[in-house]
Amino acid sequence: MFGSLGMPELIIILVIALIIFGPRKLPELGKSLGRSLNEFKKASNDLQNTLEQEIKIEEQKDAAAKVPEPVLAAEVLPSHDADNAPPRETVSRS
Secondary structure: OOOOOOHHHHHHHHHHHHHHHHHHHHHHHHHHHHHHHHHHHHHHHHHHHHHHHHHHHHHHHHHHHHOOOOOOHHHHOOOOOOOOOOOOOOOOOO
């Protein structure tokens, strides 16, 4: 976060903040800034977790759509019901 700010820049910012807000308000300002950053980080993590869960759900739906449904034997094989069966020829042995 502070990768682009060096130590001299931070000192200058702190001195300017001390001059503007005074020594009494500076600790309160720091606490409120810390709380705000903490809440922002927490909300950011919650959003990231929600997005990851949604992505997993979508991937599972896509994977389920790609898997073919099992074919039942009754759909493939003809039925052998006695009512629907063709007449059988009888072979006589003599």
